[in-house]
Amino acid sequence: MVCTPKIGLEIHLELKTETKMFCGCRNDSAERRPNVNVCPICLAHPGTLPVPNRRAIELVVRTGLALGGRIAGRSHFDRKSYFYPDLPKGYQISQSAAPLVVGGELMGVRINHIHLEEDTGRLLHAGDESLVDFNRAGVPLMELVTEPDITSAEQVAGFARELQRIVRYVGVSNADMEEGEMRVEVNVSVSGGNKVELKNLNSFRSAEDAARAEIARQCEMVSKKKKVVQETRGWDAAKGETVLQRAKESAHDYRYFPDPDIPPFVPAELFDFDVLRASLPELPDARRRRFEKEYGLHEDEALLLTNDGDAANFFEHAASELRTFVPQSDCRLLYNYLVSDLRGLMERTGKHFADIRTTPESFAHLVAKIQSGTFSSRIAKDVLAAMLETGKDPEAIEREEGLQIMKEDELLPIAKDIVAENAQAVLDYRAGKKSAIQFLVGQVMARTKGQAEPDAAREVLKRILS
Ligand code: ZN
Ligand code: MN
Numbered sequence: 001m002v003c004t005p006k007i008g009l010e011i012h013l014e015l016k017t018e019t020k021m022f023c024g025c026r027n028d029s030a031e032r033r034p035n036v037n038v039c040p041i042c043l044a045h046p047g048t049l050p051v052p053n054r055r056a057i058e059l060v061v062r063t064g065l066a067l068g069g070r071i072a073g074r075s076h077f078d079r080k081s082y083f084y085p086d087l088p089k090g091y092q093i094s095q096s097a098a099p100l101v102v103g104g105e106l107m108g109v110r111i112n113h114i115h116l117e118e119d120t121g122r123l124l125h126a127g128d129e130s131l132v133d134f135n136r137a138g139v140p141l142m143e144l145v146t147e148p149d150i151t152s153a154e155q156v157a158g159f160a161r162e163l164q165r166i167v168r169y170v171g172v173s174n175a176d177m178e179e180g181e182m183r184v185e186v187n188v189s190v191s192g193g194n195k196v197e198l199k200n201l202n203s204f205r206s207a208e209d210a211a212r213a214e215i216a217r218q219c220e221m222v223s224k225k226k227k228v229v230q231e232t233r234g235w236d237a238a239k240g241e242t243v244l245q246r247a248k249e250s251a252h253d254y255r256y257f258p259d260p261d262i263p264p265f266v267p268a269e270l271f272d273f274d275v276l277r278a279s280l281p282e283l284p285d286a287r288r289r290r291f292e293k294e295y296g297l298h299e300d301e302a303l304l305l306t307n308d309g310d311a312a313n314f315f316e317h318a319a320s321e322l323r324t325f326v327p328q329s330d331c332r333l334l335y336n337y338l339v340s341d342l343r344g345l346m347e348r349t350g351k352h353f354a355d356i357r358t359t360p361e362s363f364a365h366l367v368a369k370i371q372s373g374t375f376s377s378r379i380a381k382d383v384l385a386a387m388l389e390t391g392k393d394p395e396a397i398e399r400e401e402g403l404q405i406m407k408e409d410e411l412l413p414i415a416k417d418i419v420a421e422n423a424q425a426v427l428d429y430r431a432g433k434k435s436a437i438q439f440l441v442g443q444v445m446a447r448t449k450g451q452a453e454p455d456a457a458r459e460v461l462k463r464i465l466s
Contacts, residue, residue, distance in 0.1 A: 198234070295332075
């Protein structure tokens with residue numbers, strides 16, 4: 001029997017604003033001291049009044065425009081009542097009847113709506129005590145709800161990853177799942193049965209794995225003629241199975257009603273949508289396709305490069321520089337040095353493209369020198385490390401360090417010394433053991449500290465030995 005899964009996602013994203021949703025407290029997810037960014041408004045003291053953050057509304061509108069959604073003509077905030085100790089007001093300010101964005105589409109998945117709300121505080125359980133930190137209470141939160149158009153676990157992760165790239169490109173959210181800035185809930189049903197909500201998935205991997213396991217669990221139940229119960233489940237990565245968190249209490253009554261403290265508003269009166277649309281950056285999908293065409297990269301290479309918008313900008317800048325003095329330049333070499341050598345060095349020093357000392361221009365100069373054969377790959381590695389450390393141009397480093405590939409005539413005296421010092425290897429070579437020359441090449445490389453090219457060293461040695 002065919003078992004068809006239907007999956008919808010609910011994705012929460014913390015917005016990248018300076019301040020919280022309804023007060024002037026700082027919105028800083030990196031703050032580790034508890035209850036530092038709090039005030040009477042986000043602590044829900046009686047008599048305080050919320051004032052909506054215009055920037056947060058703008059970021060949701062931008063996201064809606066990027067995803068092809070319709071912006072509400074009129075919107076308002078609702079109160080969603082429920083009791084939990086991380087929610088000081090006893091209700092969350094959210095949107096239900098008039099969300100900011102309706103419709104839109106991403107990767108063939110229809111978007112039901114996108115709304116704006118506030119985040120809750122954080123509970124910390126320590127032994128017998130539970131502590132509450134309200135730094136996160138009132139942080140602007142965007143919730144995106146899809147239609148149940150997804151039909152596989154891979155698609156769950158694919159959609160979530162692409163959304164993460166988009167909100168990062170548009171500058172809406174850092175969307176770091178480990179930091180809780182992006183939270184993915186997966187609603188799974190099979191063959192028209194009841195819907196199960198998967199929560200507390202803290203990585204793309206766990207979202208995908210949980211969805212896969214849950215599809216299998218439900219399909220097996222259906223094949224055994226058992227009824228799938230509507231409930232909330234979590235993910236046990238060690239066991240590789242979803243686990244019951246709580247049975248669905250008879251449909252929640254959140255008693256949604258318009259918040260009387262916040263007047264309804266007309267988004268079009270706040271922003272010019274054409275201006276916002278025009279200011280959207282090129283989106284990841286379009287950029288990937290352009291990178292494939294323009295720089296001759298493969299699909300997976302373009303994906304790897306454009307995943308990080310700063311890396312992609314650095315590459316483009318360097319590529320245009322490289323082409324100014326080597327017009328027919330092959331950008332593949334640039335790509336390879338960027339994703340392997342440069343990235344490798346950056347990872348070791350914990351740096352990002354936003355804060356390295358090397359400019360795209362210097363990096364392009366380095367690659368040009370490798371292309372022209374001025375630098376061997378060995379020298380290039382050292383020069384690149386020095387560039388990152390000092391911020392200097394490869395020209396300057398080359399002058400200071402006297403780095404150049406040695407010409408054969410410069411290699412000759414060194415190779416003669418090596419031959420004189422390694423009588424046994426020379427005997428072996430003459431006796432027909434051809435691998436002995438590899439040893440001698442290695443000695444020349446070591447003596448010249450990598451300024452010799454192995455092929456050139458081998459040629460010079462052969463000449464001496466013949
Ligand atoms: Zn506050
Ligand atoms: Mn929500």
